[in-house]
Amino acid sequence: MTSHAVAFGQKRIPFLLDQKPRKSLKISVMPDLSVAVSAPRSYSLDKVLSKVQRRASWIVRQIDYFKGFMPKQPPRQYVSGETHYYYGRQYRLKVARANRHEIKLKGKYIFVHSSRPESKPRTKRLLYGWYRDRAKQMYSAIARRCFERLEKYGIKMPAIDIKTMRSRWGSCVHKKNKICLNTELIKAPSHCIEYVIMHEMCHLKYPSHTKQFYNFLSLVMPDWQKRKTRLEKVVL
Numbered sequence: 001m002t003s004h005a006v007a008f009g010q011k012r013i014p015f016l017l018d019q020k021p022r023k024s025l026k027i028s029v030m031p032d033l034s035v036a037v038s039a040p041r042s043y044s045l046d047k048v049l050s051k052v053q054r055r056a057s058w059i060v061r062q063i064d065y066f067k068g069f070m071p072k073q074p075p076r077q078y079v080s081g082e083t084h085y086y087y088g089r090q091y092r093l094k095v096a097r098a099n100r101h102e103i104k105l106k107g108k109y110i111f112v113h114s115s116r117p118e119s120k121p122r123t124k125r126l127l128y129g130w131y132r133d134r135a136k137q138m139y140s141a142i143a144r145r146c147f148e149r150l151e152k153y154g155i156k157m158p159a160i161d162i163k164t165m166r167s168r169w170g171s172c173v174h175k176k177n178k179i180c181l182n183t184e185l186i187k188a189p190s191h192c193i194e195y196v197i198m199h200e201m202c203h204l205k206y207p208s209h210t211k212q213f214y215n216f217l218s219l220v221m222p223d224w225q226k227r228k229t230r231l232e233k234v235v236l
């Protein structure tokens, strides 16, 4: 593999090139924002560079996309006094001993009632169980709202899957009419959650990040860029 770069406006796009026995050139933008290019052995470097150059605006769009979808996770201890987020608000964690496991929001606190409050893995499990329950309710309510705006374009209400993903807020399984949403998204404000859901639901009509996709997203959610910018500032 060799390193190269093309320019796009003021931006420089570095990429790793791998030449192997294949028929056509393939460009992949990884969630870590790196760009990998596989090209046939027969291609000269000039040919590779000009082909990558022609896809530069697409590459930049992919990179921008992943930038907004990359939660950074500071290490958490799951102890009393620590700051945690829920639905765009900041809370203090309070871990207390109790016979019954329970999570409660009260004022500025998230109370975690645990039979073993000294066990941080248990506190984390309890908290995330609660996050998932809340996510299930909130995401489907928000998705129904998005669906009302999308229905007339022939989009069907998708199934919603909630899982923990390391580098994405959401994804879309177009063929199964299903969208996957990150559990962590429940920490974001509702208008950001709505943006991610709308984005993924638009993929049911346009699976990849083409111009038509963005035109459609702008039509059904004119202020999506503002929401995306806010989402980039979400602390997990």
Ligand SMILES: [Zn+2]
Pocket (backbone or CB within 6 Å): 199, 200, 203, 209
């Ligand atoms: Zn997308």
